Every structure is written in C-alpha cells, then in structure tokens.
Amino acid sequence: MMADYFRTLAAYTAWANRRLYDACAALPDAEYRKDRKAFFGSLHGTLNHLMVGDRIWLGRITGEPIAIKSLDQILYDDFGALRAAREAEDARTASVVASFSDADLKQILRYKTLSAPQTDMATPLHLVLGHMFNHATHHRGQAHGLLSQAGVAPPSLDLIFYLRDLK
Numbered sequence: 001m002m003a004d005y006f007r008t009l010a011a012y013t014a015w016a017n018r019r020l021y022d023a024c025a026a027l028p029d030a031e032y033r034k035d036r037k038a039f040f041g042s043l044h045g046t047l048n049h050l051m052v053g054d055r056i057w058l059g060r061i062t063g064e065p066i067a068i069k070s071l072d073q074i075l076y077d078d079f080g081a082l083r084a085a086r087e088a089e090d091a092r093t094a095s096v097v098a099s100f101s102d103a104d105l106k107q108i109l110r111y112k113t114l115s116a117p118q119t120d121m122a123t124p125l126h127l128v129l130g131h132m133f134n135h136a137t138h139h140r141g142q143a144h145g146l147l148s149q150a151g152v153a154p155p156s157l158d159l160i161f162y163l164r165d166l167k
Contacts, residue, residue: 002102002126009133010097012162014090019155020140021047021083023147031150032079038142040072043150046143047082048074050136054089057132058096060111061125071114097129105129 024032024043033044040046052068052075059066068075076082105126113121123131140157147154 002105003097003100006097006100006105006126006129006133007094008163009129010090010094012159013133013136014087014094015162015165016137016140016157017050017086017090019157020143020147021086023152023155024079024143025083026152027147027150029079034150036146036149038146040139040142043143043146044079044082045072045074046139046146047086048072048076050139050143051075051082051086051089053135053139054093054132056114057128057135058089058093060109061128062096068114100125 024047027043033042035041036043038046040049049071052071052073055075056066056068058064059068076085105124107125108122109125109128110120110122112119137157144154144157
C-alpha cells in the first residue's frame with residue numbers, strides 16, 4: 001500500500017513538473033533568468049535546485065555516485081537542456097520508486113550529506129522518499145510564485161488536480 005502511494009507521488013511529480021515547465025517556456029529568457037530575490041534567485045536557479053535535490057537523493061537511494069558540489073549548482077544553463085534532463089529524471093524517479101515493495105520502504109538508508117560529509121546519516125527509505133517529494137513540492141511552490149511575479153498565470157499544481165485528471 002505504501003509503495004503504491006509513492007508511485008502515485010512519482011507520477012504526480014512528473015505531471016506537475018511538465019505543467020511548470022510549460023508555463024516557464026512562455027517567458028522570455030530575460031524574465032526566466034531575472035533575479036526575483038527568491039532563495040535560489042530566479043526561476044532558472046530554482047528549477048536547477050530542484051534537479052540538484054532529486055539527483056542527490058536518487059544517487060543516495062540507488063548508490064550511484066553524486067557529482068553535485070553545492071545546492072545552488074547550475075547543472076544546465078540552457079532551458080531546453082534542463083527541461084529534457086527534468087523529463088529524464090522524472091522517468092528515472094518513477095522507475096526507481098516502482099522497484100520498491102512495502103518491505104523495501106521500511107529499510108534504513110545510510111548516506112552522507114554535502115554539508116557534513118564526515119557524519120553518517122540513517123533514515124528509513126519511506127521517510128527519505130517523503131522528504132524528496134515534499135522538497136520538490138516546496139520548490140515548485142516557490143517557482144509558482146515567481147511565475148506570478150513574471151506575469152505568467154501559474155498552472156494548478158495541486159495533487160488533487162492530478163488525481164482528478166486520472167479519471
């Protein structure tokens with residue numbers, strides 16, 4: 001049952017990201033990159049941070065090396081390349097999450113952080129996934145507000161709208 005919930009969140013995340021990127025694509029590049037005094041500056045910085053966070057957590061979950069140096073790292077300077085990478089990362093997330101059983105989700109994930117690499121961390125996998133999806137929702141919400149500042153009507157990103165679209 002818990003595994004199904006996380007599969008739903010992975011699909012919802014891909015849906016919300018597509019809608020967010022569609023809205024961002026309507027902006028002129030200067031508006032997309034404009035510093036709006038958000039935590040990661042611009043829409044571009046915020047979307048890159050979302051990618052950074054997902055790559056860090058998926059790397060920890062899968063045991064793959066993480067080539068991230070900082071939480072504000074710009075992984076892709078080009079919007080089109082960032083969008084293509086986002087779609088690939090969402091597909092990767094769905095694939096990884098689909099591989100988990102309820103029993104897998106109870107396992108403890110051991111990892112290190114960027115800010116304290118000398119410290120061993122341990123968190124149940126289901127809580128890590130909950131954090132990963134919550135983190136993405138949080139920063140999509142920031143991007144939603146930045147779109148409003150840029151004069152673009154932000155799309156509805158609520159989970160309930162995704163669920164209604166399934167019917």
